Amino acid sequence: MTDARIRRALRARLEALHRGARDTKIFDELGLCEGRARVDMAVVHHRLEGFEIKSDQDSLARLDDQQRLYSKVFDRMTVVAHGAHVPRVLERVPPWWGVMQALGIGAAIVAFVERRPAAQNPARDPLALAQLLWRDEAIAILERRGLDHGVRSRPRRHAWRRASEAIAIDELAAEVRDALKLRRWRF
Numbered sequence: 199m200t201d202a203r204i205r206r207a208l209r210a211r212l213e214a215l216h217r218g219a220r221d222t223k224i225f226d227e228l229g230l231c232e233g234r235a236r237v238d239m240a241v242v243h244h245r246l247e248g249f250e251i252k253s254d255q256d257s258l259a260r261l262d263d264q265q266r267l268y269s270k271v272f273d274r275m276t277v278v279a280h281g282a283h284v285p286r287v288l289e290r291v292p293p294w295w296g297v298m299q300a301l302g303i304g305a306a307i308v309a310f311v312e313r314r315p316a317a318q319n320p321a322r323d324p325l326a327l328a329q330l331l332w333r334d335e336a337i338a339i340l341e342r343r344g345l346d347h348g349v350r351s352r353p354r355r356h357a358w359r360r361a362s363e364a365i366a367i368d369e370l371a372a373e374v375r376d377a378l379k380l381r382r383w384r385f
Contacts (some may be wrong), residue, residue: 199280199302201253205238207300207308208249208278212241218378219243223379231326235267239277245273246371252279253300256287265291270326274316277305277384284313294319324362327374335377336361 209224216222222243226355227236239249248268252258268275269292276296279287284299291297296316301309328336336357340346345364348355361370 199253199254199255199300201238201251203302204251204253204278204280204300204308207310208239208251211310211349212239212249212342216241216243221379225378226328230271230328230330231267235264237264237272240272242375244375245330246271246375246378247274248272250275251300252283252287254281256283258283258290259335261287261290263291264296267326269319269321271330273319273322275319278310288313292319300338322367322371323374324365324367324370325358327367327370328361329356330374331358331361331377332381333357335381339365339373339377 199368202322205226209226212224216224225240225242227238228240229236237248238251241247241249246307248271250264250268252261260291274296276298277287277291278298278300284297288297294317295314297313299311299313301311303309331339333354337346337350340349340357340360343365345360349360365373
């Protein structure tokens with residue numbers, strides 16, 4: 199089963215699950231940690247959820263690095279795996295990560311079986327969360343809190359650092375989610 203087939207089915211499942219929720223956005227290939235990683239799919243609503251696809255054509259060679267980076271950002275994380283990957287993924291990812299198995303039924307249908315539900319991430323990294331923000335978004339968040347002095351004319355990493363150090367992580371996460379939902383993507 200190919201990545202593209204799983205991805206189409208997963209997107210359809212997530213869109214159906216969040217149908218009618220105006221405050222929910224689904225992103226493909228969301229970049230994290232200054233571009234060091236890209237999660238296959240992210241759902242932004244009252245929490246930030248990531249989904250990483252491992253088709254039978256993928257290897258698990260990058261999973262340890264992905265795990266380290268994704269665990270800095272997402273409230274909940276799920277690996278969607280096919281075939282023989284499932285037992286190895288269950289052994290390798292943290293217990294709070296969810297694991298879903300993708301099953302091919304015929305040529306067109308993909309079914310999902312939840313092997314382990316995703317739980318709340320116990321240790322998000324505020325700087326990694328802030329790095330999801332574009333520079334102008336970070337400055338606006340700091341400005342609303344009167345924290346923008348000394349960072350307005352400096353590179354974005356200074357705004358990220360200030361936000362990560364001065365704003366409580368739950369408040370920062372809410373600001374990041376709001377910014378992602380309102381963002382106008384440039385293509």
